[in-house]
Each structure stands twice: as structure tokens, then as C-alpha cells.
Amino acid sequence: KQEVTQIPAALSVPEGENLVLNCSFTDSAIYNLQWFRQDPGKGLTSLLLIQSSQREQTSGRLNASLDKSSGRSTLYIAASQPGDSATYLCAAYTGFQKLVFGTGTRLLVSP
Amino acid sequence: DGGITQSPKYLFRKEGQNVTLSCEQNLNHDAMYWYRQDPGQGLRLIYYSQIVNDFQKGDIAEGYSVSREKKESFPLTVTSAQKNPTAFYLCASSTEWNTEAFFGQGTRLTVV
Numbered sequence: 139k140q141e142v143t144q145i146p147a148a149l150s151v152p153e154g155e156n157l158v159l160n161c162s163f164t165d166s167a168i169y170n171l172q173w174f175r176q177d178p179g180k181g182l183t184s185l186l187l188i189q190s191s192q193r194e195q196t197s198g199r200l201n202a203s204l205d206k207s208s209g210r211s212t213l214y215i216a217a218s219q220p221g222d223s224a225t226y227l228c229a230a231y232t233g234f235q236k237l238v239f240g241t242g243t244r245l246l247v248s249p
Numbered sequence: 250d251g252g253i254t255q256s257p258k259y260l261f262r263k264e265g266q267n268v269t270l271s272c273e274q275n276l277n278h279d280a281m282y283w284y285r286q287d288p289g290q291g292l293r294l295i296y297y298s299q300i301v302n303d304f305q306k307g308d309i310a311e312g313y314s315v316s317r318e319k320k321e322s323f324p325l326t327v328t329s330a331q332k333n334p335t336a337f338y339l340c341a342s343s344t345e346w347n348t349e350a351f352f353g354q355g356t357r358l359t360v361v
Contacts, residue, residue, distance in 0.1 A: 180354055
């Protein structure tokens with residue numbers, strides 16, 4: 139059974155720092171991996187989707203990498219801003235036609 | 250604007266009642282999903298549908314039912330058999346099951 143873990147559970151940084159969020163999965167036989175952002179009381183916003191054949195994807199200040207052999211993905215946020223404060227979730231597409239989610243990293247960027 | 254619309258945003262259910270959560274998408278996506286989110290837990294899959302008139306149970310389907318009569322719509326009914334229905338419910342869709350998923354804004358259901 140696929141399990142997805144995100145570390146740390148919470149992170150607090152001053153504005154301007156570069157930071158890395160970690161996502162690990164137990165079964166390397168994933169199809170794709172997707173990163174989401176969730177603001178309090180809101181739905182999920184898709185940030186990046188990494189295909190299983192890709193190593194990384196970039197969108198603006200965000201860069202996500204995928205290493206299937208080690209069961210890890212990282213989300214790099216450059217020059218963090220207070221507006222980046224949210225919960226970040228990763229999810230792995232398994233062979234059973236579903237997304238398996240981690241419990242998220244709650245990020246707070248202070249001015 | 251293309252997207253996924255969930256309604257209502259807040260819903261209150263009395264003991265023994267069935268309630269239905271609406272999910273509509275205009276993205277022309279084939280696959281649709283219902284997830285439940287509880288504090289401190291990851292999202293858990295309730296039901297999913299890859300095509301009209303077909304759907305499958307997810308990990309926590311007990312006490313829930315769905316229908317997929319139209320491509321755009323995937324309503325979720327929370328029945329009285331669901332013993333702990335208070336949660337945040339999220340609907341999602343994608344072109345196929347392993348492509349980028351898009352989510353609605355959620356419905357918060359509370360038992361009163």
C-alpha cells in the first residue's frame with residue numbers, strides 16, 4: 139500500500155528565504171506526482187505535475203523534482219513571500235487509479 | 250471561466266438525514282473524484298468515476314453514494330449510515346485518471 143509522508147509538518151521562515159519542502163513515498167511504482175497549495179478553508183490549487191519520465195518541473199519561483207528510485211520529491215520555493223503562506227500537499231498517482239496524499243506541510247512566511 | 254463548482258459551501262445535517270453535495274465541472278473532463286479531508290489526515294478517496302454511468306468505490310465509500318448521469322456532474326450523497334460525516338469534502342476532476350487533477354473549493358459538512 140502506497141504511503142506518502144511530508145516533512146516537516148510545519149515550517150516558519152522570514153520573507154526572502156529559499157526553502158525546500160519534502161515528500162516521500164513508499165512505492166516507487168508511481169505514475170506521476172502532483173504538488174498542491176491549500177489556503178485555510180479552501181480547496182486545492184494545482185502547482186506542478188511531474189510526469190514519471192521527468193526529473194523536474196518549474197513554474198515561476200517554484201521548482202519540483204522527482205526521484206522515483208529513492209521515493210522522494212522536493213518542492214523548492216525561491217525568495218519566499220508572505221503570500222506563499224499556506225499548506226502544501228503532495229500526491230502520488232498509484233497503479234490503482236487514485237491519488238494518494240501526504241498530510242501536508244504548513245508554511246508561514248513572516249514579513 | 251472553466252472550473253469546478255461545489256455547492257453549498259457550508260452544510261448542516263441532522264442525525265438520520267441524508268444530504269447531497271453538488272459538484273459540477275465545465276472542463277470537459279472524463280474523470281471525477283470525491284475526497285474527504287479531516288484535520289491532521291491526508292485526503293482520502295471516497296468514490297471516483299472515469300466515465301458517465303460508471304463509478305468505483307474508493308478507500309472509504311461506506312455510508313456514501315454517488316451517481317454520474319452527466320459528464321459535468323458528480324453529486325455525492327452522505328447517508329445516515331455514515332457515522333462520522335463531519336468533514337471537509339472536496340471534488341476533483343481530470344482528463345484521465347493520472348493527469349493533472351483540479352479541485353473545487355470544497356463543502357464543509359457539520360452534523361448538528
